[in-house]
Amino acid sequence: MSAFQPYANPRYFVMLLVALVPLIIGLLRGRRHRNYETLVSLVFIVLIFAGGKWHEGVALIGYVLWQLLLVMGYTRYRHKANRTGAYWTVILASIAPLVVVKVTPVFTVHPSLLDFLGMSYLTFKSVQTLIELRDGTLQQVDPLFFLRFLLFLPTISSGPIDRYRRFAKDYNTVPTREHYLDLLQSAVHKLFLGFAYKFVIGYFLGTLLLPKVAHSALVHHHLGGGLGISWALVAYMYVYSLYLFFDFAGYSLFAVSLSQLMGIDTPQNFNQPFKAKNIKDFWNRWHMSLSFWFRDFIFMRVTFALMKHRVFKNRIHVAQTAYLINFLVMGFWHGVTWYYIVYGLFHAGAIIVNDMWLRYKKRHHLPHNRVTTALAMVITFNVVCFSFLIFSGFLNTLWFK
Amino acid sequence: MTEAIQQTVLAILQDLTGEDLSERMDEDIFETALLDSMDTVQMVLALEEQLGVDIPVSEFERDQWATVTKIVAQVQALQA
Amino acid sequence: MKKRLWWIFGPALCAGLIVLGLVVVPVHFSTVKSHSLATAAVSLKKNVLVGERLKDEAVQRDYVPFMGSSELSRLDAFHPSVLAQKYHRPYQTLLLGGPGTQSLVQYADNQSLLQQLRGRKVVFIISPQWFTPQGQQPDAFAYYYSPLQTTRWLLGKRGGLADRYAARRLLQMGNTKGGVHQALMNVAAGQPVQGLLRTRLQISLQILQNEEGLFGRHTSAKNQAKIMQSAAKLPFKDNQHQLATLARNMGAQATNGNQFGIRNHFFDKRLGGDKLSDLKGAQAKFDYRRSPEYSDFQLLLTAFAKNHVQVQFVIPPVNQKWATYTGLRSGMMTQTVAKIKTQLHQQGFMHVLDLSRDGNQPYFMEDTIHLGWRGWLKVDQTVKPFLEQRQAPPQYRLNDQYFTKTWQQKLIH
Numbered sequence: 001m002s003a004f005q006p007y008a009n010p011r012y013f014v015m016l017l018v019a020l021v022p023l024i025i026g027l028l029r030g031r032r033h034r035n036y037e038t039l040v041s042l043v044f045i046v047l048i049f050a051g052g053k054w055h056e057g058v059a060l061i062g063y064v065l066w067q068l069l070l071v072m073g074y075t076r077y078r079h080k081a082n083r084t085g086a087y088w089t090v091i092l093a094s095i096a097p098l099v100v101v102k103v104t105p106v107f108t109v110h111p112s113l114l115d116f117l118g119m120s121y122l123t124f125k126s127v128q129t130l131i132e133l134r135d136g137t138l139q140q141v142d143p144l145f146f147l148r149f150l151l152f153l154p155t156i157s158s159g160p161i162d163r164y165r166r167f168a169k170d171y172n173t174v175p176t177r178e179h180y181l182d183l184l185q186s187a188v189h190k191l192f193l194g195f196a197y198k199f200v201i202g203y204f205l206g207t208l209l210l211p212k213v214a215h216s217a218l219v220h221h222h223l224g225g226g227l228g229i230s231w232a233l234v235a236y237m238y239v240y241s242l243y244l245f246f247d248f249a250g251y252s253l254f255a256v257s258l259s260q261l262m263g264i265d266t267p268q269n270f271n272q273p274f275k276a277k278n279i280k281d282f283w284n285r286w287h288m289s290l291s292f293w294f295r296d297f298i299f300m301r302v303t304f305a306l307m308k309h310r311v312f313k314n315r316i317h318v319a320q321t322a323y324l325i326n327f328l329v330m331g332f333w334h335g336v337t338w339y340y341i342v343y344g345l346f347h348a349g350a351i352i353v354n355d356m357w358l359r360y361k362k363r364h365h366l367p368h369n370r371v372t373t374a375l376a377m378v379i380t381f382n383v384v385c386f387s388f389l390i391f392s393g394f395l396n397t398l399w400f401k
Numbered sequence: 402m403t404e405a406i407q408q409t410v411l412a413i414l415q416d417l418t419g420e421d422l423s424e425r426m427d428e429d430i431f432e433t434a435l436l437d438s439m440d441t442v443q444m445v446l447a448l449e450e451q452l453g454v455d456i457p458v459s460e461f462e463r464d465q466w467a468t469v470t471k472i473v474a475q476v477q478a479l480q481a
Numbered sequence: 482m483k484k485r486l487w488w489i490f491g492p493a494l495c496a497g498l499i500v501l502g503l504v505v506v507p508v509h510f511s512t513v514k515s516h517s518l519a520t521a522a523v524s525l526k527k528n529v530l531v532g533e534r535l536k537d538e539a540v541q542r543d544y545v546p547f548m549g550s551s552e553l554s555r556l557d558a559f560h561p562s563v564l565a566q567k568y569h570r571p572y573q574t575l576l577l578g579g580p581g582t583q584s585l586v587q588y589a590d591n592q593s594l595l596q597q598l599r600g601r602k603v604v605f606i607i608s609p610q611w612f613t614p615q616g617q618q619p620d621a622f623a624y625y626y627s628p629l630q631t632t633r634w635l636l637g638k639r640g641g642l643a644d645r646y647a648a649r650r651l652l653q654m655g656n657t658k659g660g661v662h663q664a665l666m667n668v669a670a671g672q673p674v675q676g677l678l679r680t681r682l683q684i685s686l687q688i689l690q691n692e693e694g695l696f697g698r699h700t701s702a703k704n705q706a707k708i709m710q711s712a713a714k715l716p717f718k719d720n721q722h723q724l725a726t727l728a729r730n731m732g733a734q735a736t737n738g739n740q741f742g743i744r745n746h747f748f749d750k751r752l753g754g755d756k757l758s759d760l761k762g763a764q765a766k767f768d769y770r771r772s773p774e775y776s777d778f779q780l781l782l783t784a785f786a787k788n789h790v791q792v793q794f795v796i797p798p799v800n801q802k803w804a805t806y807t808g809l810r811s812g813m814m815t816q817t818v819a820k821i822k823t824q825l826h827q828q829g830f831m832h833v834l835d836l837s838r839d840g841n842q843p844y845f846m847e848d849t850i851h852l853g854w855r856g857w858l859k860v861d862q863t864v865k866p867f868l869e870q871r872q873a874p875p876q877y878r879l880n881d882q883y884f885t886k887t888w889q890q891k892l893i894h
Contacts, residue, residue: 028482028486177482181482181485181486181489184486184489184490185488188489188490188492188493191493192493192496
């Protein structure tokens with residue numbers, strides 16, 4: 001059997017939509033067929049990892065069992081004690097497989113045997129569950145439900161990243177008919193918007209246009225004192241940025257749409273990011289489920305700890321340190337390469353500069369009108385596109401290959 | 402009781418945002434970008450300090466802390 | 482609720498039905514405009530070769546297929562396409578081939594064309610370099626693989642040794658999938674393709690045909706522009722003597738930078754620097770005498786014979802200086818050409834232009850193995866009368882022994 005890529009071809013959509021019909025009818029009648037849903041998910045997961053990717057399937061099973069063991073073990077432990085050492089041990093144990101997978105390419109060309117499609121996204125869900133257990137906001141974890149949450153089919157490969165309690169709230173209830181009809185309407189809309197984004201615009205930008213601009217930029221690699229700075233490179237920057245958006249936003253629309261058909265209101269991932277007025281605003285609009293995860297579980301916690309222990313006198317320094325840590329972790333999460341790390345640092349720098357500017361603007365009562373807002377959008381868009389040029393790894397090819 | 406909490410919350414928010422919210426008790430402070438993530442953490446710390454509640458960060462769901470009225474309700478719930 | 486559901490799913494359902502309709506229902510697509518056909522015929526693009534619409538329309542309008550491989554892209558002033566356009570010959574050229582298109586690709590990709598060619602003429606450039614011990618390269622086959630033509634082939638009347646052999650070879654290429662794969666297994670085992678499998682193939686044939694009709698128009702005008710440029714260099718009149726002088730001069734000018742008589746541009750790009758010294762003696766072990774290619778070639782001969790196609794074969798030489806430098810054995814080459822010619826003559830294919838002894842002629846080759854200026858002109862001296870004059874109807878006598886391993890391995894002196 002040939003390996004089967006989520007949302008990659010019409011066959012996947014047709015098969016999944018047909019499989020979901022009984023579930024949709026059930027929800028319309030006020031019933032959620034949980035066992036049927038689990039069965040469909042299992043069949044599709046087997047299809048995704050069957051054939052050429054069977055070793056990924058084995059890695060997935062091992063990974064899921066490991067996370068289940070940690071979460072269930074920690075739940076039991078938390079009823080008896082709450083030591084910081086134990087907390088950090090389970091967190092490290094939970095992210096350990098991801099760390100191995102991300103660090104392996106630094107040492108060898110062979111990908112790690114632990115790797116499988118979607119691992120980095122599953123790790124967010126698992127770690128988040130552990131953190132909430134520590135905080136006490138989560139006291140009981142049902143093992144079977146945890147697996148359903150972790151392996152929720154529409155979002156298994158690349159998010160959006162849902163939260164345990166939010167997911168549980170949707171899953172353990174049945175939406176009212178009125179509400180479910182709204183979900184269906186939104187799902188159909190998103191599905192078709194996703195087709196336009198990913199298979200029309202994304203295809204044009206990524207498959208037709210991008211290789212041409214890339215080729216032309218590589219031809220001019222000797223320009224700009226050997227840095228390869230050419231108009232083609234500028235074109236590459238914009239084409240890649242737009243491609244990244246349409247491809248990923250298209251994918252996210254599919255994931256949200258399919259979730260909604262299943263009566264789960266998975267959070268949105270994008271909200272017109274290129275309309276952002278500044279970098280902070282951008283991160284409230286771009287890959288939102290990721291950036292909110294980082295905000296809530298890295299940034300806020302780092303800030304909280306720094307303030308509580310009064311590490312810095314000045315709260316500006318607290319913010320700056322927290323941003324650096326936040327985006328550095330995000331960079332490493334993308335992969336251990338210089339360009340992902342620089343990408344993280346660049347965004348941290350951009351937010352720090354942005355904060356400085358906002359303070360300056362406040363102090364000096366600078367004008368704020370439609371023209372300055374438009375200018376802010378243009379500047380933000382270009383800064384973001386530049387960061388995506390770093391992110392693309394194209395500079396690595398251009399300079400070092 | 403509610404009155405006292407409300408006054409404290411308003412004072413904390415005035416400290417952070419420089420604005421008096423006593424007339425805008427139901428305005429969404431995140432949506433209007435009055436409060437950023439940094440301010441949020443400061444607000445949580447101030448609430449803990451001044452009102453003697455313990456707010457776990459993961460308890461902090463933005464939707465439920467988005468207006469002055471909601472904040473007061475949350476604090477009351479945690480004190481109970 | 483029903484009304485609301487209809488409002489939600491109705492438009493999506495309609496969209497789905499329209500798309501399905503466009504794909505599955507037999508649609509009659511408008512004919513191709515003559516200038517886009519002219520561009521497509523010389524574009525050498527993959528979509529022309531693997532498709533069928535453009536090719537079929539071209540032969541209906543007096544284009545003659547020139548089948549071959551990479552030499553077809555050597556578009557200097559004496560290339561058949563340039564001569565045909567410049568001098569308004571009664572035929573125009575439909576170029577079919579590219580790097581790696583050996584007999585099996587030509588056979589598999591030209592199923593509809595071979596039927597359209599009944600009683601017509603074809604020029605076929607058969608390179609000895611195809612006849613390697615491996616035969617058709619699977620990578621090139623995968624690149625030029627045409628699900629459309631393969632499906633059409635499978636839906637035709639199949640049976641007999643040639644079809645079983647063809648199915649086996651296609652399966653060996655290792656990139657067929659789904660229904661096509663199953664049907665190939667049937668044909669290879671001598672079983673008919675019927676029932677559900679047949680229906681499945683019929684539906685997918687319709688889908689592939691519509692897909693080509695909708696999206697297969699895109700070609701490149703690059704080669705047409707090159708041909709116009711080359712044509713501008715030719716004398717006003719189609720005069721053999723003038724053309725011969727010009728070919729010599731142009732060849733001399735283009736190859737003055739190296740001792741092999743190879744076009745300077747090619748030499749600098751492909752053989753420049755250290756590459757040249759590495760290639761000294763590199764072809765001493767090359768052997769084209771034993772190859773499955775002989776049987777793959779027989780597939781084409783079978784198809785030509787069954788459709789009474791009149792074929793002019795051309796066997797190009799190897800640049801003699803280059804052959805000497807790389808150690809390519811001339812005895813081996815002579816035996817290869819003899820074997821190809823035996824296979825042709827024995828079965829009644831009498832129009833064979835053997836240029837294999839002309840590799841030492843100056844400016845005959847554009848580079849190592851590809852015809853150039855004087856070489857193309859020599860081809861024209863045979864091809865032009867072949868295409869312009871009526872030929873006696875061929876008497877083909879097919880022999881299935883050419884599908885056997887024995888023939889593939891046999892040496893002809």
